[in-house]
Amino acid sequence: MIKTASTHQAVEQIVRNEWGRVLAALIARVRDFEIAEDALQDALIAALDSWPKNGLPDSPAAWLLAAAKRKAIDRFRRNKTALDKSPELQAMAELEQQAAEYEPDTDMAPAIEDERLRLIFTCCHPALPEPSRVALTLKSITGMTTPEIARSFLTNTETMAQRLVRAKRKIKATNIPYVIPGPELWPERLKSVLAVIYLVFNEGYAASEGEELIRQDLCSEAIRLGRLLHNLMPRECEVSGLLALMQLHASRQKARRGKNGELITLEHQNRNIWDQELIKSGSSLLITTLTMATGKGSLGPYQIQAAISAVHAGAATYDATNWQEITLLYEKLYAFQPTPVVQLNAAVALSFARGAEAGLAAIEGLCSEKDMAKYQPYHATRADMLRRAGRYNDAAAAYNVAIELSANRSERAFLQQRLAELKDGGKSSVN
Amino acid sequence: MQYMLLIYAADGAGPAPNTPEFGAMMQGYMKFNEEVNAAGIFVAGEPLQGSETATTVKVRDGNTQTTDGPFAETREVLGGYYRLNCKDLDEALSWAAKIPTADYGSIEVRPIMELPG
Numbered sequence: 275m276i277k278t279a280s281t282h283q284a285v286e287q288i289v290r291n292e293w294g295r296v297l298a299a300l301i302a303r304v305r306d307f308e309i310a311e312d313a314l315q316d317a318l319i320a321a322l323d324s325w326p327k328n329g330l331p332d333s334p335a336a337w338l339l340a341a342a343k344r345k346a347i348d349r350f351r352r353n354k355t356a357l358d359k360s361p362e363l364q365a366m367a368e369l370e371q372q373a374a375e376y377e378p379d380t381d382m383a384p385a386i387e388d389e390r391l392r393l394i395f396t397c398c399h400p401a402l403p404e405p406s407r408v409a410l411t412l413k414s415i416t417g418m419t420t421p422e423i424a425r426s427f428l429t430n431t432e433t434m435a436q437r438l439v440r441a442k443r444k445i446k447a448t449n450i451p452y453v454i455p456g457p458e459l460w461p462e463r464l465k466s467v468l469a470v471i472y473l474v475f476n477e478g479y480a481a482s483e484g485e486e487l488i489r490q491d492l493c494s495e496a497i498r499l500g501r502l503l504h505n506l507m508p509r510e511c512e513v514s515g516l517l518a519l520m521q522l523h524a525s526r527q528k529a530r531r532g533k534n535g536e537l538i539t540l541e542h543q544n545r546n547i548w549d550q551e552l553i554k555s556g557s558s559l560l561i562t563t564l565t566m567a568t569g570k571g572s573l574g575p576y577q578i579q580a581a582i583s584a585v586h587a588g589a590a591t592y593d594a595t596n597w598q599e600i601t602l603l604y605e606k607l608y609a610f611q612p613t614p615v616v617q618l619n620a621a622v623a624l625s626f627a628r629g630a631e632a633g634l635a636a637i638e639g640l641c642s643e644k645d646m647a648k649y650q651p652y653h654a655t656r657a658d659m660l661r662r663a664g665r666y667n668d669a670a671a672a673y674n675v676a677i678e679l680s681a682n683r684s685e686r687a688f689l690q691q692r693l694a695e696l697k698d699g700g701k702s703s704v705n
Numbered sequence: 706m707q708y709m710l711l712i713y714a715a716d717g718a719g720p721a722p723n724t725p726e727f728g729a730m731m732q733g734y735m736k737f738n739e740e741v742n743a744a745g746i747f748v749a750g751e752p753l754q755g756s757e758t759a760t761t762v763k764v765r766d767g768n769t770q771t772t773d774g775p776f777a778e779t780r781e782v783l784g785g786y787y788r789l790n791c792k793d794l795d796e797a798l799s800w801a802a803k804i805p806t807a808d809y810g811s812i813e814v815r816p817i818m819e820l821p822g
Contacts, residue, residue, distance in 0.1 A: 401794060448816050449706050451793035459795070 285321060285334075292335040294417025295390065299339055301414055302389035302452050303368065304346045307442040313349055317342035390415055391506050392452050394499065398467040399450050406441035407470050408477075413438055416495045426477060426492055460510070468516050468576065471499050475520050479527075493524055511567040514559055515577030521556030522583035525549040536684035541592045553587045560584055575610040578603055597627035614643045618652055621659075630662035650679040654689060666696055707748060707790050707817040708797035713781040714810025716756060733805035741789060741800065752785035781811060788817070 293314075301310040317338050331337040397410040409427070412418045418426075424434035444450070455463050478492030500517040507513050529543035560580045567573045582603045589595040604620035618637060625633020637656060646652045657672035673693040680686040720726035741747040759775040759782075775782055784806065791797040794814070801812040 399794075401798075448794045448814075449792075451795050453795070455795060459799075 282322070285318070285325070292338070294415055296335050296339050296342065297417050298390040298393045298415050300342050300346070302393050303343065305452055306446065307414065309346055309349050309353075310342070313342045313346035314338070316345035316349075320345070390502060392454050394467055394470075394503070395454055395463060396445065396450055396452050398463070398470045399445070400462060400466050401448060401450060402441050402444060404469075404473075406437050407466065408473050409434060409437055410441045411470050411499075412474065412492075412495070415499065418491075418495075464507075464510065464512070467503065468512060471496050471503070472516060472520070472576075474499070475523070479523060490527070493520070493527065496520055497524060509566070511563050511570070511572040512574040512576050514563040515567075515574060515580050518556045518560040518563065519576050519580035519583060521552045521559070522580055522587055525552035525556065525587060532684075534684070536687050537682070539688070540586060545590070548587065553584075556580065557584050557587065573606075575607055578607045578610070582607070595626065597623050601627045614640055614646055614649075615651075618655055622655055625659050625662070630659045633659045634663060648679060650676055650681075650685075653679060657689075657692070661692070661696055670696055706793070706819075707788060708794075709815050709817055710787040710789060710797065710801050710804065711783055711813040711815070712785045712787075712804060712806050712810060713813060714784055714806050715780045716782060718809050719806065730805045737803055737805065740803070741787065746790045746800075748788040748790055750785070750787035753783060756782035784810070 297310060297314055300314055301307055304310045304313065320341050321334070321338060325331070325334075393414055394411060397414055398407045402410070405427075409423050412423050412426075413420065420435050420438060421431045424431045427434065474492050475496035478490055478494075478496065497517070497520050500513070500520055503513050504510075504517045525548050526540075526543060528549070529545070529547050530538055532538050560577065563577060564573070564581065567577055582600055585596055585599050585603070600623040601620065604616065604623050608616050608620060617640060621633045621636035621640075624636050634656070637652070637659075640646050640652065653672050653676035657669050657676055660666075660669035660672055670693060673689055673696065677686055677689045677693065680689060720730050738747075738750070741750075756775050759773075761772050761774060761776045763770050787800075787804070789797060789800055791800065794816075797814050801807060801814050804812055806812070
């Protein structure tokens with residue numbers, strides 16, 4: 275017999291580590307988000323009662339899953355009206371079968387991973403609105419709580435809860451299946467899944483100060499999901515491309531923040547604290563992928579972005595960056611994503627490859643794009659190019675617009691510092 | 706589960722009658738009808754006459770108001786429908802994508818509400 279306190283600790287640990295995996299497996303089997311969530315809560319209560327008496331099971335996750343399945347059957351039985359609908363009846367029959375076959379020592383990890391993947395496709399179904407796809411994926415695949423998800427997307431719990439409820443209702447009402455769709459649907463479906471994973475990653479990566487802790491979890495979760503997808507679809511080049519991209523970006527995580535949480539740009543980062551393990555695994559995955567993609571003609575935007583990140587990762591200093599290569603890669607990216615944002619990034623690369631004036635010429639057409647006037651990075655980038663071109667008055671004006679549009683305190687501090695340096699520079703050049 | 710596939714297109718957006726393109730589209734519809742029948746999922750389906758024949762009725766405070774035209778003045782109007790028996794939304798969506806009008810119009814897919822009893 276074990277002490278209650280340590281059991282509580284053990285259960286808490288399991289909740290943190292296994293909740294998402296067990297919940298995903300359960301939803302995929304029960305095919306009803308709400309019943310699955312409630313049944314898992316029931317199972318947790320049963321665990322707190324049983325484990326102190328009988329000791330911790332060999333695989334607590336498997337125990338929880340088996341118990342939750344039985345609880346789900348109970349809930350289906352109580353909810354008689356639900357039984358009129360055939361999908362639930364079918365789910366229940368399957369559940370009873372599985373519960374009868376339960377062997378506590380079976381290693382269920384591979385089966386669970388498979389079910390998580392099925393569930394990602396359900397959560398990222400294009401029939402659901404995009405913000406809901408992201409939220410639902412976090413909720414059911416990673417097991418984050420609704421308040422956590424709400425916090426990480428800077429919205430309140432109520433709004434997030436409502437978004438989740440609506441999405442779950444639509445899945446149920448329209449009978450969105452719990453399956454990995456056939457390869458003929460991959461071009462559309464995989465795109466949505468990858469977009470959701472990358473959105474989760476970026477939410478974490480773009481965290482502002484004070485939110486870092488919770489939001490860095492988002493980065494790790496996104497990488498975990500990316501790896502899961504990659505393991506099951508190792509020959510899908512864009513899947514590998516996204517995983518490589520996230521690893522390469524994440525390698526700079528520590529170097530991106532100063533002591534006071536302020537943003538440090540690539541140029542001023544301490545490259546010695548870049549995570550070499552992540553760079554190595556991201557780069558080698560990318561090289562394998564690009565070789566495969568070139569043969570199959572399946573080069574795509576995630577692979578190209580990963581390649582850009584890899585060029586940065588391979589440069590010993592900012593000045594040693596191969597900007598020529600990066601400019602070429604952005605041109606390739608523009609063919610896939612002809613957006614003003616890509617054009618802006620291409621211009622930055624060009625400004626380092628061929629000078630600030632060349633960069634300024636490349637973004638000249640952008641100011642007429644309707645979204646650019648309010649797009650903070652456009653003004654910050656333009657200000658920087660003007661500064662480098664020695665056009666200090668124009669630069670100061672552009673910095674002021676960028677500062678006004680900045681929603682992030684550390685970013686604003688960075689721009690203000692640049693503006694101050696500019697004034698000093700301006701003065702000293704007058705003197 | 707039964708799904709309603711509502712076929713919307715802007716007036717005059719499709720191929721004009723008496724053109725080879727129109728013939729090809731009609732062939733496409735005949736092929737679609739054969740396929741849904743062969744799959745055993747066809748429940749019902751009809752084209753509607755043009756939106757210029759539409760009349761809209763609503764009752765407010767017990768008074769009937771009848772107006773000319775479709776209920777909402779949108780560019781795309783309902784042109785017909787299929788009612789199909791599909792195993793899930795993915796199957797319904799894949800049939801929707803095969804409807805010839807999907808090439809220039811839009812197909813709205815909605816499950817039929819199942820009434821108890």
